[in-house]
Amino acid sequence: MSTAIVWFRRDLRLADQPALSAACAAHERVLPVYIHAPHEEGAWAPGAASRCWLHHSLVDLQSQLREQGASLHVRRGDSLAVLRELVHATGATAVYWNRLYEPTAIARDSTVKAALREQGVEARSFNASLWCEPWQRETRQQAPYRVFTPFWRSLRTQLSVTAPSTRPSIHGLEVADGLPIDALELLPAIPWDSGLREAWRPGERGAREALEVFEDDAVTDYATARDLPARHGTSRLSPHLHFGEISPRQIHHALAARVSAIDARRRPDIEPFLRELGWREFAHHLLYHFPATPTANFDRRFDRFAWEADDNASLERWQQGRTGIPLVDAGMRELWHTGWMHNRVRMVVASFLCKNLRQHWHHGARWFWDTLVDADLANNTLGWQWVSGSGADAAPYFRVFNPVSQAQKFDAQGEYLRRWLPELRDASPPLLHEPWKDAALLKRSGYPAPMVDLGDSRAAALSAYQSMRGA
Template identity: 75%
Template sequence: MSPTALVLFRRDLRLQDNPAWSAACAENARVLAVYIHAPEEEGQWAPGAASRWWLHHSLSRLDSRLRTAGGRLHVARGDTLEVVRELAGQTGATAVHWNRLYEPASIARDSTLKAALREQGLEAQSHSGALWSEPWQVETQQGGPYKVFTPYWRNLRPRLSAAPPLPAPSIAGFAQASNGLPLEALELLPRIDWAGGLADTWQPGEAGADEMLEIFADDAVNDYVRLRDLPARHGTSRLSPHLHFGEISPRQIHHELDRRARASSARSRPDIEPYLRQLGWRDFAHHLLFHFPHTPTESFNPRFARFRWADADPVLLERWQRGRTGIPLVDAGMRELWHTGWMHNRVRMVVASFLSKNLRQHWHHGARWFWDTLVDADLANNTLGWQWVAGTGADAAPYFRVFNPVTQSKKFDPDGSYLRRWLPELADAAASVVHEPWKDAGLLRRSGYPAPMVDLTASRQKALDAYARRG
């Protein structure tokens, strides 16, 4: 058994089912849990404001759990390799463990880190703790990457096991190191406290993830297929930010849902497959990012390289960002995002379609705004989602599929509950006009709700005309 190991926590902020943490605790007499804040190493994709808020609170929760066990989280800031070398020298560590990340910048950093540490004579071990399957493990029959989800899922699904996840390991002892920073020194929290809605909505940390899973498994999973598209209902798991920060793993979710399903009677047993399939999209997103690392900034489909988007319009973009477009479902979604750091997936598709097609603004603008405002902002998922809706991505909806916000609103929020919650101007609107308030000029005048910034029919046709002229 080696004397001491360092464990680098990044976006795996949990003690259960954490392969790096479990391996280090099993193989070493002492461990030091380390978080190194290095936004410069993330490049242009350093965490946005909402992600930083979540990260602060999740790190605080992790530190509390470690202190309960007799240790603490060592917080540092700077170059990862330099910090690791300094800590190894202080503690006498001979091994360094971490769980892999799959963004291009993270892969490059970790490859350099592993080579440098091994050259120095340290054991450097990376582990798989974020996904069901490594992005390179699922291949087509020709040995290449998948570009379409359904055959990818057919290949991945039989590989999945509902075996029990790793328990939180026993810890023989904790190493000590000096010069650790207080968490507040990282300045992750906003200087102006706009995050009250986030705090009211979410409980970051491993315990919060466990509670959210329990709520979903107790109730919503039974009606997942029926409720998942209704933005006024909590019909989805809302586990996405917990998954992004690694406070829970896909394996934990799979095991718990499968365990409960097996314990149910045949008549009441929930069908968990539709939800597992949605989790599969998360693996697929990372599969695509790994094999096509240019896609956060370039359209996956090369036919869109010369597509003529409309010129960036700051006024249009700001009205979209602030939920002042005059299109109720779009505005409700954008205000929910600003207040809670989250938006229902059905509404995400609608607001993305409106921006990239009705307004013909490049999907980059939307992806960047989501990156800064979503608590579950994830480079792989964000890229896949925006390119899917914009029609430029892998397995994407065709560009000529333009979501109609009114049709979507009437279908998935028929009584207007979601609209009334986030648009107080329309709280008292009659059911006949709440989805189309421009049909009642008096309502717009009394409420102050804006008229539509574009005509939905005319703007859709302009988008189709632009698509016909592409290339």
């Protein structure tokens, strides 16, 4: 009776799960395994919010496997050593897994694959998280893409609405010495995660629910609603995608099916949303081809940019949502409470840190890494380098997001600001957007005065940029 091990990582689902499907098709028994090895991820081990999400996602996966008559074998330690032990204990002749694309994961997986094959064990990996492997797209000059639009144009022509695979029948087996999920100690010792639990349902079932809500409501006007932070106009699928609880192919197929069922005269355009998924693919393309970018400027001219000296006091005020700029503060408080922030607001708070405060983008990337439930190295790196001006296809450095005009345009009545800034709840919209114009309001509410003058700090940032270009 042949046995295979399926090594789960950030592919925590049973449907459209190529490694699991291949193992079940080729072998009579399958052992699903999760190995907790944060030390193997180096400097980018999961942050606190990600660990919370991972706990609940593993619980959901374990529940679904048990419904199938199987069980998730949980271990902690060195991945290769654990896999070798399990091969010996079960007599497994094959180990299957789905690929990850971070530099440390690629190096680790290559070592594991070579070692297992040397041992005579079949080792196979699959693509479960992307439409297209990062090495499958290149320019006409046979080089990696550096600009999104031609990348998307190339990728879009290759996308087909193929039906994702369903969950396979699993004939599992039990192995001794597995750990309970609680033993991984992923949840905080001092509970601070109530907001995350209120806002999210991690796991494959939660991903399906989020997709159904998006299909029913938001997709019909996504192109406009996605910019309004007070509305649930975005898909909110990013953490589910990061943990592999749903795949881009599943999302694409479900949306295409829903749209095709609507009368052609009223049929919504899902292209703007697919394009956002394309940005996710572009981020992985860049990280694969330029693996130093999580810490190094893509545009090396920024190595000589005159950032302000590290300012812990300013950084803490930004982190705590106490900058005195309402849209920035609302976004940072939403992040702390829910582990997530609306995408447009992410751009605003990042611009404020990198340009108005002129703090290095590393500080923001690290804070997002620890506090976002969808913290993804590829997306996080692309986003911060894009806003700072140092990345591939970056926003021009002279594009400095004005938090006041952004709030006036996309939160005109202040619904989002009032939700996260209760001390300003009674302010009328003009003052809600610029509370420093009324000293009595600041005194009465306790809301802080702005850390910096938006106009002066913008001018200083542009001057620093011009000096860098002239150096």
